[in-house]
Amino acid sequence: MKGLRLSLAVSLSIVGFLLAGTAAKADPLSITLDLPYQSGYEGQTLTFDAVITNNSSDTVYLNGDSSYVDPPLTLDDTDFWNNSPLSLDPGDSSLDIELFTVTIPIGTPVAFYTGYFQIYGGGPSDDNLMGTADFDINVLPEPSSYLLFGTGLAVLAGIFRRRLIQSPAQH
Numbered sequence: 584m585k586g587l588r589l590s591l592a593v594s595l596s597i598v599g600f601l602l603a604g605t606a607a608k609a610d611p612l613s614i615t616l617d618l619p620y621q622s623g624y625e626g627q628t629l630t631f632d633a634v635i636t637n638n639s640s641d642t643v644y645l646n647g648d649s650s651y652v653d654p655p656l657t658l659d660d661t662d663f664w665n666n667s668p669l670s671l672d673p674g675d676s677s678l679d680i681e682l683f684t685v686t687i688p689i690g691t692p693v694a695f696y697t698g699y700f701q702i703y704g705g706g707p708s709d710d711n712l713m714g715t716a717d718f719d720i721n722v723l724p725e726p727s728s729y730l731l732f733g734t735g736l737a738v739l740a741g742i743f744r745r746r747l748i749q750s751p752a753q754h
Contacts, residue, residue, distance in 0.1 A: 611639035612671070612702055612714030617679065622721040625691045630662075631718060633682040635702070637671035643713055644670045644704045650683065652698030655691055656720060659684045660700075667702075687722055696720045 617632040637643045645667050652658045662681040671677065683700055697719050705711040 609638060610712070610714040611637065611641075611643055611705075612645075613638055614682075614700065614702065614714045614716035616682070616716050616718055619717065620719045620721070622723050623687050624723055624725045625687050626689050626725075628684050628686045629720065630684050631682050631700070632679050633716060634676050634679055635667065635671065635682075635714070636676040637673055640673050642670050642672050644707050644709070645702055645713070646704035646708070646710060648703065649701045650699065652685055652720070653696040655688050656696050656698070656722075657686045657688070658698060658700075659686070663700075663702075670704075682716075685718075685720060687720070691722050693722050693724050696722065 613636045615634045615636070617634075619631075621629045621631075623629050635645070648660050648663050650658045650660055660683045662683050666680040667682070668677055685698070697717070699715055699717050701715045702713045703710045704713050
C-alpha cells in the first residue's frame with residue numbers, strides 16, 4: 584500500500600512538472616520604444632517613437648491598436664494610424680516611427696504614471712493581439728516651482744543671517 588501511494592505521488596509530480604513546463608509563446612510583433620521611460624512637465628506632450636519587428640514566419644497585418652495610460656494623462660494614437668505600415672513581412676521591421684503621444688494636462692500632480700500600447704492584427708481582417716509595449720512617465724514639478732521655492736529659501740536665509748548678525752550687537 585505504501586509503495587502504491589509513493590508511485591502515485593511520483594507519477595502526479597511528473598505530470599505536474601510536464602504541465603507547468605510548457606513554453607511561453609512569444610508575441611509575433613516586438614514593439615521597441617526608443618524611450619520607454621520619459622519625464623515631462625504639466626502642459627507638455629511627449630512623443631514615443633518605436634521600431635516594430637515581425638518575429639513570426641507569416642506576414643502580419645497591423646489592423647488596430649489599444650492603449651492605456653494612467654489618468655489624468657491622455658494618449659493619442661493618431662501617429663500609429665498615420666505612420667505605421669499596413670503589414671510587415673516575416674523578419675521585417677518598420678523604420679523608427681512616431682507611434683503615439685502622451686499629453687500631461689495642466690494641474691497634473693507630480694507622480695509616476697504607467698501605460699501600455701498594443702497592436703492587433705494578424706491576417707487581413709484579424710484582431711489578434713500581436714505585440715505590447717509598456718512605458719512609464721515621470722511628471723516633474725514645473726521649473727517655475729523650483730524658482731519660487733529657491734527664492735523663498737533665499738529670503739529665509741537672508742532673514743536668518745540678518746538676525747544672526749544683529750543679535751550679538753544688541754548684547
